[in-house]
Amino acid sequence: MGLVSRGMAAAGLGTAPAVVRPGPPDAVPNPTPNPPPEGAAPGSSRVPSMVLKAFFPTCCASADSGLLVGRWVPEQSSAVVLAVVHFPFIPIQVKELLAQVQQASRIGLAVLGTWCHHRQEPEESLGHFLEGLGTIFSHEPWLQLCRERGSKFWSCKATHWQVPISPGAPGEDQVMLIFYDQRKVLLSQLHPPAALPDHQAGDATASAGGLAAVFDTVARSEALFRSDRFDEGLVRLSHWQSEGVEASILVELAKRASGPVCLLLAYLLSLISAASTCWVFKLWPLSFIWSKLSTCEQLRHRLEQLTFIFSTQKAENTSQLMRKANMLVSVLLDVALGFALLSWLHGKDRIGQLADALVPVADRVAEELQHLLQWLMGAPAGLKMNRALDQVLGRFFLYHIHLWISYIHLMSPFIERILWHMGLSACLGLTVALSILSDIIALLTFHIYCFYVYGARLYCLKICGLSSLWRLFRGKKWNVLRQRVDSCSYDLDQLFIGTLLFTVLVFLLPTTALYYLVFTLLRLLVVTVQGLIHLLVDLINSLPLYALGLRLCRPYRLSAGVKFQVLEHEAGRPLRLLMQINPLPYNRVVHTYRLPSCGCHPKHSWSSLCRKLFFGELIYPWRQRGDKQD
Amino acid sequence: MEDELSFSDIYGGRLALQRRYYSPSCREFCLSCPRLSLRSLTAVTCTVWLAAYGLFTLCENSMILSAAIFITLLGLLGYLHFVKIDQETLLIIDSLGIQMTSSYASGKESTTFIEMGKVKDVIINEAIYMQKVIYYLCILLNDPVEPHGISQVVPVFQSAKPRLDCLIEVYRSCQEILAHRKATPTSS
Numbered sequence A: 001m002g003l004v005s006r007g008m009a010a011a012g013l014g015t016a017p018a019v020v021r022p023g024p025p026d027a028v029p030n031p032t033p034n035p036p037p038e039g040a041a042p043g044s045s046r047v048p049s050m051v052l053k054a055f056f057p058t059c060c061a062s063a064d065s066g067l068l069v070g071r072w073v074p075e076q077s078s079a080v081v082l083a084v085v086h087f088p089f090i091p092i093q094v095k096e097l098l099a100q101v102q103q104a105s106r107i108g109l110a111v112l113g114t115w116c117h118h119r120q121e122p123e124e125s126l127g128h129f130l131e132g133l134g135t136i137f138s139h140e141p142w143l144q145l146c147r148e149r150g151s152k153f154w155s156c157k158a159t160h161w162q163v164p165i166s167p168g169a170p171g172e173d174q175v176m177l178i179f180y181d182q183r184k185v186l187l188s189q190l191h192p193p194a195a196l197p198d199h200q201a202g203d204a205t206a207s208a209g210g211l212a213a214v215f216d217t218v219a220r221s222e223a224l225f226r227s228d229r230f231d232e233g234l235v236r237l238s239h240w241q242s243e244g245v246e247a248s249i250l251v252e253l254a255k256r257a258s259g260p261v262c263l264l265l266a267y268l269l270s271l272i273s274a275a276s277t278c279w280v281f282k283l284w285p286l287s288f289i290w291s292k293l294s295t296c297e298q299l300r301h302r303l304e305q306l307t308f309i310f311s312t313q314k315a316e317n318t319s320q321l322m323r324k325a326n327m328l329v330s331v332l333l334d335v336a337l338g339f340a341l342l343s344w345l346h347g348k349d350r351i352g353q354l355a356d357a358l359v360p361v362a363d364r365v366a367e368e369l370q371h372l373l374q375w376l377m378g379a380p381a382g383l384k385m386n387r388a389l390d391q392v393l394g395r396f397f398l399y400h401i402h403l404w405i406s407y408i409h410l411m412s413p414f415i416e417r418i419l420w421h422m423g424l425s426a427c428l429g430l431t432v433a434l435s436i437l438s439d440i441i442a443l444l445t446f447h448i449y450c451f452y453v454y455g456a457r458l459y460c461l462k463i464c465g466l467s468s469l470w471r472l473f474r475g476k477k478w479n480v481l482r483q484r485v486d487s488c489s490y491d492l493d494q495l496f497i498g499t500l501l502f503t504v505l506v507f508l509l510p511t512t513a514l515y516y517l518v519f520t521l522l523r524l525l526v527v528t529v530q531g532l533i534h535l536l537v538d539l540i541n542s543l544p545l546y547a548l549g550l551r552l553c554r555p556y557r558l559s560a561g562v563k564f565q566v567l568e569h570e571a572g573r574p575l576r577l578l579m580q581i582n583p584l585p586y587n588r589v590v591h592t593y594r595l596p597s598c599g600c601h602p603k604h605s606w607s608s609l610c611r612k613l614f615f616g617e618l619i620y621p622w623r624q625r626g627d628k629q630d
Numbered sequence B: 001m002e003d004e005l006s007f008s009d010i011y012g013g014r015l016a017l018q019r020r021y022y023s024p025s026c027r028e029f030c031l032s033c034p035r036l037s038l039r040s041l042t043a044v045t046c047t048v049w050l051a052a053y054g055l056f057t058l059c060e061n062s063m064i065l066s067a068a069i070f071i072t073l074l075g076l077l078g079y080l081h082f083v084k085i086d087q088e089t090l091l092i093i094d095s096l097g098i099q100m101t102s103s104y105a106s107g108k109e110s111t112t113f114i115e116m117g118k119v120k121d122v123i124i125n126e127a128i129y130m131q132k133v134i135y136y137l138c139i140l141l142n143d144p145v146e147p148h149g150i151s152q153v154v155p156v157f158q159s160a161k162p163r164l165d166c167l168i169e170v171y172r173s174c175q176e177i178l179a180h181r182k183a184t185p186t187s188s
Helices: A002-011 A091-105 A124-136 A182-187 A198-202 A210-226 A249-276 A284-292 A294-309 A318-346 A350-377 A387-428 A430-444 A446-473 A492-542 A545-553 A586-593 A606-615 B038-059 B063-083 B164-183
Strands: A052-057 A066-073 A078-086 A110-117 A142-147 A154-160 A175-180 A476-479 A484-487 A558-566 A575-583 B002-008 B014-023 B026-032 B085-093 B097-104 B109-115 B119-129 B132-142 B150-155
Touching (some): A066 A091, A066 A210, A078 A110, A078 A210, A091 A210, A154 A175, A294 A387, A318 A350, A318 A430, A430 A446, A446 A476, A446 A492, A545 A558, A558 B097, B026 B164, B119 B164
Antiparallel strands (some): A066 A078, A476 A484, B014 B026, B119 B132, B132 B150
């Protein structure tokens, strides 16, 4: 407190020494600070200004006395201290340094005040000297921070040189000291709250709410932190890197190497993508097959990602950089898992065992299907079906299965070799291997798909016929031009034939519906298995692993905001707060940095799925061209 | 300056409200709920284990017993880490913002800080909760697009659910600080 009281005595003021009034809460119904009673002219009430907030880096707390360099944010009345300039210095050099940094960072830096650290007993002359500095570096308001030996509490004073009401008498403000960790604030990336709309979130740094301005200031004044105390500079600074600039040899090497590596890989990738766009692959049947195979979709997706990662232009902003890093980690993990699978598959002849197991399984499935059909051809679950139609449908499907089994047996000698080659593709990544597995399942259950399509088509035909004949039954018809149901007068024979057909269809419906139901359930089973595989692939594709790792190991790098902790407080001294980084919760990390997935799978809502099933429309595991995307 | 008052929550349970006045511009309110009682913990554990033992005598499969132990342990861990909130703190600092902290029984803390520029007001609101009408304190946030609109309502003391008398205490103190903010012309 020594310096403050002395400083005020030197200035010849009679202002109240305790700026921060601690008073009991009940006694202070209106917490606005009283205006300085003596200094101000009688009767004139100064409007209570905002509490002055001094953001002070914790690394400077043990620095020697000197000048506070930083930025003054007038709209929030906050002073962001960035560094301390030590004695001795030449004022003109300090101003030059600030001008240089200002040019590099495009923010207004200034000398904000003085910093006084009493290691020994306070010398009388220093107080006056610091007081005098205020006239050299004129700043409004002029901060005077002082730390005494053996005391945890600091004194802080902000002096206004020009007070509109009473010129000549410097006014004072309430001051609040907020400590921050400069390194963490510099490295952290502030994520605006999710409540903000997107267009607002985009320019959050530009519009700069109170704390975003602080983060922005620290992040942009990196030029100030480049010099450490081993430099032969003229001005000695104290900041987070003043004990030595942080750098890593590995990072520097990686930075040097990344340029040529990216160039080479980008060239290779462009060759691959040129080959894939060759006209041979665009002929009709091939292009159709490519679009339906999930392996091709996955490969295309990976190729796009790799071209994005190794594109030679620099990432524009941090979000793009994070996306690149996330993609790279995702690809690397994918390939690593793929190699693990490869080594597992090719060790101990597992491919052979798998191939030996595959044919019996396919046989078994076909056999089970035959049993099911024979059950359906009798009286399934005690239902009495139309015998003739039942027999026709059953025989048709049985013949189909017979064809399928002979096809499988024709294939069986080659299956091992095919599997061996497909196993090699696991070195492209686990996702590719999984996609191939999904395609194999689709090919092996092709008969189920066929049955489903036949059943669905028959069922759909019956449902359509029944609905139009039901309209005829009621004396109505569907008007195609107006897209509505009109009334219509039918002839007697028309009505007779229509009613007869209606009756026939109604009595045949249960048989078809039963076949449709059974095969739809089988089809849904296959689609579910494929869907689970695709879910796994999508998970590997879209999980932002780099961001998650960053959140786990360096929680301050991704910040959702800040949190404050009130430090020990003594009456009459400024309030001291510790500002800490509030890390982003994991679910928001995933939500913010999720990579776009393949996007080739349809997204049915449950109601539309049920509707489609009821009316016998086909359900595809891929997205149809006419589908509207929800 | 610190004092402690005793209130009750909407179910009649005891709540302790600690008020800390650091300075005229900075206040903290800390609501502590009662800790996890040994009686309820014992009751739940005994129920699960007795049910598991009953199933074991029926099926004679010892997997059920080990599953019951794991379920109790995991359930307790999850409850302490994600559900049970021991203390809720509201820190209001003039011209800086409002900070809400909830400390879980396991020691996890989740903090939300709202800058003063975004705070429109602090109010007490009524809500229908189950079969009764309760009061809660909430913070209204400014809509960045529309100057007079409200973009979001953030409830405070969500898990403690104190009664109106406790809320009024907190509300008055908050309003004192907010009134100071409104008196300053420079505040945005």
